[in-house]
Amino acid sequence: MNQAITQIKISLPVALKNEVKKRADKWGMTLASYIKYLMVNKVEEEYPTFEASDRVKKRVADSLSGKSKSIKIDNIDEYFAKLKSGSNI
Numbered sequence: 001m002n003q004a005i006t007q008i009k010i011s012l013p014v015a016l017k018n019e020v021k022k023r024a025d026k027w028g029m030t031l032a033s034y035i036k037y038l039m040v041n042k043v044e045e046e047y048p049t050f051e052a053s054d055r056v057k058k059r060v061a062d063s064l065s066g067k068s069k070s071i072k073i074d075n076i077d078e079y080f081a082k083l084k085s086g087s088n089i
Contacts (some may be wrong), residue, residue, distance in 0.1 A: 010035075
C-alpha cells in the first residue's frame, strides 16, 4: 500500500528529549522511530474497533465460497469482445 508521508518538526524540552532518547536507545531504535512507535500505539489504543455483524460475516463467507467458480481474465477487452459476440469464454 502506497501512503503519502509528511515530515514534521517538534520542539521538546532538553530533559524530555534526553529521556525519550534513553528509552529509544534501550530498544535499539532511533529517536524518530521511537516517537513514531509511541504515536502509532497511542492512536491504535484509541481507534475504535468493531466486530463484523453476523450479516457481514455471512456475506464474506458466501463470497469466498464462490471463489472457486471465478475465472482468470488476462485481457479484459478480449473478454468483453467475446461476451459481446456470444462466443464461449
